[in-house]
Amino acid sequence: MAGRNFLFVPGPTNVPDRILRAMAVPMEDHRSSKFPELTLRCLADLKRIFKTGSGTPIIFPSSGTGCWEAALTNCLNPGDRVLAARFGQFTHLWIDMCQRLGFEVEVLEVEWGEGAPVDRYRSALEADRNRSIKAVLVCQNETATGVASDVAAIGRVLADTRHPALLFVDAVSSLASIDFRMDEWGVDVCISGSQKGLMLPAGLGVTCVSEKALAAAKSARSPRCYFDYRDMVVANASGYFPYTPSIPMLYGLRESLQMLLEEGLENVIYRHNYLAGGVRAAIFEGWKLSLCARAPQWYSDTVSAVMVPPGIDGAAVIARAFERYNLALGAGLARVAGKLFRIGHLGDCNELMLMAALAGAELAMLDCGVRIEAGSGVAAAAGYWRSRPAPAGAHA
Numbered sequence: 001m002a003g004r005n006f007l008f009v010p011g012p013t014n015v016p017d018r019i020l021r022a023m024a025v026p027m028e029d030h031r032s033s034k035f036p037e038l039t040l041r042c043l044a045d046l047k048r049i050f051k052t053g054s055g056t057p058i059i060f061p062s063s064g065t066g067c068w069e070a071a072l073t074n075c076l077n078p079g080d081r082v083l084a085a086r087f088g089q090f091t092h093l094w095i096d097m098c099q100r101l102g103f104e105v106e107v108l109e110v111e112w113g114e115g116a117p118v119d120r121y122r123s124a125l126e127a128d129r130n131r132s133i134k135a136v137l138v139c140q141n142e143t144a145t146g147v148a149s150d151v152a153a154i155g156r157v158l159a160d161t162r163h164p165a166l167l168f169v170d171a172v173s174s175l176a177s178i179d180f181r182m183d184e185w186g187v188d189v190c191i192s193g194s195q196k197g198l199m200l201p202a203g204l205g206v207t208c209v210s211e212k213a214l215a216a217a218k219s220a221r222s223p224r225c226y227f228d229y230r231d232m233v234v235a236n237a238s239g240y241f242p243y244t245p246s247i248p249m250l251y252g253l254r255e256s257l258q259m260l261l262e263e264g265l266e267n268v269i270y271r272h273n274y275l276a277g278g279v280r281a282a283i284f285e286g287w288k289l290s291l292c293a294r295a296p297q298w299y300s301d302t303v304s305a306v307m308v309p310p311g312i313d314g315a316a317v318i319a320r321a322f323e324r325y326n327l328a329l330g331a332g333l334a335r336v337a338g339k340l341f342r343i344g345h346l347g348d349c350n351e352l353m354l355m356a357a358l359a360g361a362e363l364a365m366l367d368c369g370v371r372i373e374a375g376s377g378v379a380a381a382a383g384y385w386r387s388r389p390a391p392a393g394a395h396a
């Protein structure tokens, strides 16, 4: 088919040409005297993305899921108790992983469309008099429902209750897009991956561990080998890896970090909020539809999950968008399958790219019998963006 494919799933995201070019490199000796320059540069720049002074970034050859497992097996002892909330497919999968690895999970069940229930985290931690909860798990951005949670508030709960549990945060679809502050919020392990806000192909697990988490890893008895933090930290200190790293991915990461820092991290965060605002204007004011996220406090700036009206199959809208208009929208997962479609608006994105996604979603919805007015979403987004300050730093 002529023309390009429009990729608007919330990961993998579009890889900028600059990164694609940076990745087209010949292989080199990863044990050469020159190699540490690349590693150390990536790790130093990652500290700025995680907003940490004392934390240690680690890059695993995995996806984000590998870093979930690394956090659990490096910091906990077999059978340890953890506290987690379930409100979407990703929070579900992380809890499922905890259980399959033999940890005991105290699950806070939450309606899909809401986020981390701060007061219930507080009650659970207060009730834990003998301090048997060893880790608190929070997903900053539940990609399945387009719900963002207040990680800072959970960090404050741990501080207020003087609970010694470690704080593990899934920032896979929020790092480098939605504000994240490792040190200020008291996060012990932040988990992310390469194919979302970092604008790279999938293939790197990007994580950051606090001094407290590294100390826990020294004595934790859960079996792990390939994902052992200690081997990584020792090798990384001199700029090397304990096994062969993906060289193109590291060059891509270096370029991605360079681009983010050139734009300015605060500008990147503003751009995501601004672009998401336009998408939400299209959904609410243009199409008169609703989000899966139930209230503004939960709205995600990286992905919008649009509820389709009763009687319409969300999967049919997605199939139509893909087959007829070359547009990839995100599917409804598990419990929300068929009930919604998702528009990813993270990573390398601007107004006109999103106009294409909104226009394509309109066409597909009209074809599937959704009663919206043609052009209404695009017009509402235009009104939103034209009335707000343009993001700074994003133009070459």
Ligand SMILES: *Cc1c(COP(=O)(O)O)cnc(C)c1O
Pocket (backbone or CB within 6 Å): 011, 063, 064, 065, 066, 090, 139, 141, 142, 143, 170, 171, 172, 173, 193, 194, 202
């Ligand atoms: C994508 C995603 C994951 C899974 O990451 P992979 O890189 O696919 O392993 C986990 N959590 C959230 C919130 C995600 O968006």
